Amino acid sequence: MKLSVDIAGLHLKNPLIAASGTFGYGVEYEGILDLSVLGGIVSKGLYLEARDGCATPRIVETPSGLLNAIGLQGVGVRAFVHDVLPRLAHANTAILVNVCGDTVEEYAEVTRILDQASGVAAIEINISCPNVKKGGMAFGGDPRMTHEVVAAVRKATRLPVIPKLSPNVGDIAVFARAAEEAGADALSCINTLLGLAIDVESRRPKLAFGTGGLSGPAIRPVAVRMAWQAARAVKIPILGIGGITSAQDALEFLIAGASAVQVGTANFVDPGVYDSILEGLREYLERHGLDDIGAVVGTLAYPGDAPSCDTP
Amino acid sequence: MKLSVDIAGLHLKNPLIAASGTFGYGVEYEGILDLSVLGGIVSKGLYLEARDGCATPRIVETPSGLLNAIGLQGVGVRAFVHDVLPRLAHANTAILVNVCGDTVEEYAEVTRILDQASGVAAIEINISCPNVKKGGMAFGGDPRMTHEVVAAVRKATRLPVIPKLSPNVGDIAVFARAAEEAGADALSCINTLLGLAIDVESRRPKLAFGTGGLSGPAIRPVAVRMAWQAARAVKIPILGIGGITSAQDALEFLIAGASAVQVGTANFVDPGVYDSILEGLREYLERHGLDDIGAVVGTLAYPGDAPSCDTP
Amino acid sequence: MPVNRHVPLVRHEPLGGPYILLTFRHPEIALGARPGQFVMIKAGTSAEPPLRRPFSVLKTNATDETFTLFVKVVGQGSRALAALRPGDLAQCLGPLGRPFDLPADGAEAIMVAGGYGIAPFLMLSEELRRRSRVGRVFYGGRTAGDLQVREPFAGLGVTLVPATEDGTLGHPGRVTEPLEAYLDGGGTPAALYACGPDAMLHAVARIAETRGLPCQVSLDPWMGCGIGTCLGCVVFTQGADQARPKYRCACTEGPVFDSRVVVWSGDDASAARRAGGRP
Amino acid sequence: MPVNRHVPLVRHEPLGGPYILLTFRHPEIALGARPGQFVMIKAGTSAEPPLRRPFSVLKTNATDETFTLFVKVVGQGSRALAALRPGDLAQCLGPLGRPFDLPADGAEAIMVAGGYGIAPFLMLSEELRRRSRVGRVFYGGRTAGDLQVREPFAGLGVTLVPATEDGTLGHPGRVTEPLEAYLDGGGTPAALYACGPDAMLHAVARIAETRGLPCQVSLDPWMGCGIGTCLGCVVFTQGADQARPKYRCACTEGPVFDSRVVVWSGDDASAARRAGGRP
């Protein structure tokens, strides 16, 4: 049975990737989880320099979801290349790096440094973090800026380039096409939805930063819809993200048109989630008489105009 | 203790309104619930003519949420005025009517008919239903169209006009301002988020229509954020909507800047929800030494630039 | 009139397999429920799933003001109900829906049940008895374990004819087989009543049609509210009086429908119930 | 090394009020947990709340490979844990975090606990005993009912000094009062250990500072993962070695910190714990 997928020049032994910011740099799992069970890992977002991130509280639970404003606390790309990458050399899983920047030039510079490093399988461009004042949404919320950032990163590396799109837009297809035209090899859909939770006793936001990014099962229907819209809008492959906790959830994204998926919040809930998802995927393929996970990708039978509204 | 609110020339005995499409035409509750406990009721969306609505399945549960594609099944505005309004004459609560249209002219025509009827307190303009092929999002997803529809409805009546905004946009402030400029008296924020749930066994959408509108507690953080953004963008009052099930939830919207709130999905879960919310609001005001619910509206202390990211 | 209450669980009686009897105290349902009516209920403790679930009233007890549900545990909602302990509260609205109409004349009333579809027929049998009418129940399921509610009928003088697909109890095969045999043998009922899986309901409807017998079917589409506001439970119907097919709420205009008005095959109504993903 | 397991509940011992002892089977924690370490645990049955919750290991039993938590029920997560029945499963990762460092010399070790902050001190006391060190526990709470874990210490030769704000047990007032009285009276401990509400931790830290005593505090910020990946538990710290204050993960670099490195007042760390909304 074939679970491996090859997308954008990237070989994944299975379609399960740990989502950025929910799996640290991977090394945190030493001794807890055998990283080689994963198809890949996306690092926590990295800038040129180390960042402190947001004040606390940084995370609050909401119904079936999580609202976070971490603010991209991180060690900076050089420390990552110098201290972290070597420790992942034998992880035997694809290492994708989530690249951030306050300016287009910073995105490109961080990418150049990673391009020179060994052990990086692909660049994921974070143009969709809602929790930073500069960069982030400024690039992900405007198709022209999206094009500009992706093009700049594209020029800075031969590695596969995978922009991560924001759900906080009107029509994600527009952004998907802009990224494709700028030379993206694949698209990650989606980042967190912008949300606000208020402590009614103190009448202040529950998060120190104010607003935050909503993730978890609560957003899955929105995420599946956007991955589906993006997949229909472009020819490059899609990495589906949003609320995945089980094989069923992962299959929703694959059937909607994603070639692989990323698991985020579920990493906090259960470090053992990958084993159960993989087992579920195998069981599903068997039951449906399929021998390649690729055979389910994009197989959604979407209703034509009937049955629909105001028919008959 | 004052729970009543006066917004947009509309008097509500308390800030709790039943949201459109989740309370039928109100008459369904005869014998189950004393309608006079509500501040108001928004009718199911009405077109000029009766509509069959979408094929079934029309509703599916998602984590802490509900995904629906009813497709505005309804009796049509004339039948509503002739058969339903009289039955609500003694309901002793404000009756708002949710107006739909395939064209700008239809919105205006439906509004004119309601303007002539007696017993209508206000017009809510539904420019945000994700579950119809024409109208709906076509108007709610484009600021110019939003302006056009609202202006046309404004011209068609002396009743308060309350456009209901869609969350499926990039920046809701843009739409809020467009509606305000077109003469809106208040804004309802928000309608459902566009979502997709897939039955992985049949590889078809769980809803016959395909995509649907996501509601319920799952969307509350997004809804509170948007009500807050809209409130900061315009001078007219906001009706907060999205995932309200308790007094705490309602207070989040009020504190964020909404002058009143609408309760939707919770109506299906518990017809007795209004009593518990009202009790909770009274208890809260008492505990905080306030004697007017208006005193909490817009009191959110939103953090300045510190504490925030990358400080210190 | 339906009444919304927090109801305490009074009795918790596990039957074989996924089946369980749950008894709650709710005066208005205990006194007012009629055969074929249902309740919308949710374990008060659980946030998930968000909505209440519809269950037919199996029986009522006016003396201690309780009613009993016959629940098959198939998913989250029914599991949460089955997990309740005596004293725990559930949120319950009822009685709801249109009950069965009693047969016009005194002839025998035939009830056809599939799986948990037996639920509404215990009260109907009691009602028949009260009016000294004769009743006969054809009760089908996959295997003997699916036919959990049998004894109570004996006490009501109702003949119960079991049928199981695996032959472990009564007639080996579909429940409609002994039904047709009985009718061929000269049985001349006043009316047919059916509750169970779609395929069975449709089959019974056809049998009634060919023999010109009135037939009432109790449908179980997915339901969100139970009172006609969510419009999620609609069933596609075509009455002789109707110009064209239209949607009707199964919760308020049903769950009991005249089998002739239900638009059966390859149509939206079945799509609705298909989504119900019959266990 | 922390190990992730589905652990069966072995024993369920309700104490007074909101307090309860829960014992689970988990070999690696039973054998490997050290004083001050914690676990991330969630009732296996509940979807809500989404995340696991951190709890200190109260005691371990190598023989039957179990560990015990002292849980105060304050919300959804702890309520779901308290609702578990023996045999039910929970998802549990542990042992986690940096344990207490033992005092340098043989002098007395003083532990100051507030409410459920007593939890880590039972194992610390056992450890002290194993090394034949002397221990003394100052145990404070609002009322006597909050001081649930007392007997076990007696057996360890540890002097336990209770204090309650309402005077229902031991010293009437703050727990830091008998502590200071004891130190004024000539008590010369090797080190102070504190676990409890922020205000108490800060007060103890000040006392330690003024008297030049080493002090370790166990913080309990909100935690999402327990292994350093969510970055939600960070505490604002300023070490002598550090150029400027920085965030540290309480789950991996803590929960035990040298009281001198914690940036205490009106700062982000306290904001973090304030969000914790201490019960």
Ligand SMILES: Cc1cc2nc3c(=O)[nH]c(=O)nc-3n(C[C@H](O)[C@H](O)[C@H](O)COP(=O)(O)OP(=O)(O)OC[C@H]3O[C@@H](n4cnc5c(N)ncnc54)[C@H](O)[C@@H]3O)c2cc1C
């Ligand atoms: C009027 C009416 C009366 C009913 N009476 C009874 C009764 O007396 N006893 C009883 O056990 N059940 C009865 N049902 C069915 C019962 O409502 C469903 O089994 C229940 O809603 C399932 O909820 P769940 O959360 O446990 O399962 P879910 O998690 O909602 O679903 C679990 C599985 O059951 C399927 N399912 C969900 N809803 C239905 C449905 N309405 N019919 C068939 N399959 C469904 C789902 O597709 C899924 O495959 C009745 C339904 C209706 C509409």
Ligand SMILES: Cc1cc2nc3c(=O)[nH]c(=O)nc-3n(C[C@H](O)[C@H](O)[C@H](O)COP(=O)(O)OP(=O)(O)OC[C@H]3O[C@@H](n4cnc5c(N)ncnc54)[C@H](O)[C@@H]3O)c2cc1C
């Ligand atoms: C390292 C560590 C060790 C701990 N050891 C224990 C222990 O041995 N026994 C014990 O009873 N508790 C302990 N706690 C606290 C425990 O984790 C919280 O009480 C628990 O997470 C609350 O979860 P909940 O879902 O029940 O409550 P929630 O619904 O999450 O919250 C309910 C109330 O408790 C408050 N709360 C939430 N998290 C915390 C927290 N971390 N500290 C204080 N208040 C909080 C909330 O603000 C809210 O007011 C420890 C915490 C940490 C970080």
Ligand SMILES: Cc1cc2nc3c(=O)[nH]c(=O)nc-3n(C[C@H](O)[C@H](O)[C@H](O)COP(=O)(O)O)c2cc1C
């Ligand atoms: C605590 C937290 C931190 C995150 N940090 C990042 C990040 O650094 N870069 C990024 O692109 N996405 C980040 N994300 C978004 C996730 O990668 C993912 O897109 C999102 O959480 C939706 O997936 P999920 O519902 O499975 O969590 C973060 C999410 C969470 C919850």
Ligand SMILES: Cc1cc2nc3c(=O)[nH]c(=O)nc-3n(C[C@H](O)[C@H](O)[C@H](O)COP(=O)(O)O)c2cc1C
């Ligand atoms: C079944 C259903 C039907 C709805 N129908 C309408 C409608 O006709 N017109 C409208 O403006 N909004 C409609 N809505 C949206 C609600 O009014 C409300 O905006 C949304 O559900 C969010 O609120 P909630 O989370 O409290 O449900 C509908 C929602 C649901 C769940």
Ligand code: FES
């Ligand atoms: S169940 Fe809601 S309308 Fe029938």
Ligand code: FES
């Ligand atoms: S709890 Fe997640 S990083 Fe510490």
